[in-house]
Amino acid sequence: MALAGLLALATGVHAQSARIAPATITSDVITPEQDQEIDRFVGEHAPKLRSDDPRDVRDARRALLEPLGGSSVKVAFRLKYAERLMPELARLIDDPAVKDNPVAQARAIAALVIAGDLATRESVTALMGALSASRDDIRHQAAYGIRRVFEALSAAQPATDINTCMQAVRALRDRMTQEKNDLVLDAIANALLAGGTVEAANYDTLRPEAIKALSQGVQTIVRRTEARADDRAVLNLLLRASAVRDVIARSRSRMPADALIEAGAIGGDLVGFCVRAARAERIPMGEIDPTKISPGADVPLRELFAQTSQAGETLILFVGQQSGTPGFDATPLNLGARLRTGTKQGDATFITDAGRLIGPQGTLTRPPYSLSPDRFAGGR
Secondary structure, three states, X not given: OOHHHHXXXXXXXXXXXXXXXXXXXXXXXXXXXXXHHHHHHHHHHHHHHHOOOHHHHHHHHHHHHHHHOOOOOOHHHXXXXXXXXXXXXXXXXOOHHHHOOHHHHHHHHHHHHHHHHHOEHHHHHHHHHHOOOOOHHHHHHHHHHHHHHHHHHHHOOOEOOHHHHHHHHHHHHHHHHHOOOHHHHHXXXXXXXXXXXXXOOXXXXXXXXXXXXXXXXXXXXXXXXXXXXXXXXXXXXXXHHOOHHHHHHOOOOOOOHHHHHHHXXXXXXXXXXXXXXXXXXXXXXXXXXXXXXXXXXXXOHHHHHHHHHHHHHHHHHHHHHHHOOOOOOOOOOOHHHHHHOOOHHHHHHHHHXXXXXXXXXXXXXXXXXXXXXXXXXXXX
């Protein structure tokens, strides 16, 4: 079954269920009676995840997800619920038949969806293991599940520990440096961005670690990828990573300095990727007017490069301002506009101006960054 088809089974509105009382879900301590209630509920629905009928799997997934909705779910319930559910979910995720059996694949994806919403140490461990699965769709859902865990840390009471979350960030980073599938890479980037938003008490090290992991992943990808003008997937991934600017801007507390620098370095990687493509004359010529691109139409490649370079510039200057470095020059260069001219002269001007950011004496080599221009390999 194709990736898109399997992932469709992981979406949908949760079915209503009144089998677990709200008082149980919001209880700080699970009583023996509530324990039995959870046991009955799981016993009724979890076996249906093993069904050969995709509709049964879908319905069971919806029913099992329903108690986890909302922000009032207490840790005691999550832990007890996971204690009952995870053995069944782990069997489905680890089933050897997942490799080549579409029914087993659908079951595994349903199990990964539930594991993500459980957001406990055991479920995160299962998700991390699935990041190394041979199938793209399984790895995609594993990354999305970890994203859901990070979102739960911000929206509800955490039911997993900081050490497990840090392990998940490192697992995402390692997977990103090896991953070849574009959809999986996008899911990993989104998961790390979600990790960058976590400001829950006692999780203060997670946020900077997620941003540094994203930076390391982006660096690896741009180094291993030739700057081809037809590589839309890489450009879209780089634009996704540039959303780290919004993560920083929305933070209630100040981002640590080393994480800020890594975020700015992502901007340098974006600019450097575009510079290499311009130098190789691999960006199609022709002026681009973004106001004339119809909604829903394919974005011209040159416009994607313009957006990527502009996002990189904006990120570099934004982080520099956020750092509070005295005398930091945040004068806009408008790199995107240079590329949109669509001429050889415009590209030459773009390369020169980009060097003011990523070249040997560029912004990224001076405080607050003080990075080596070798990282960006294109700003000279």
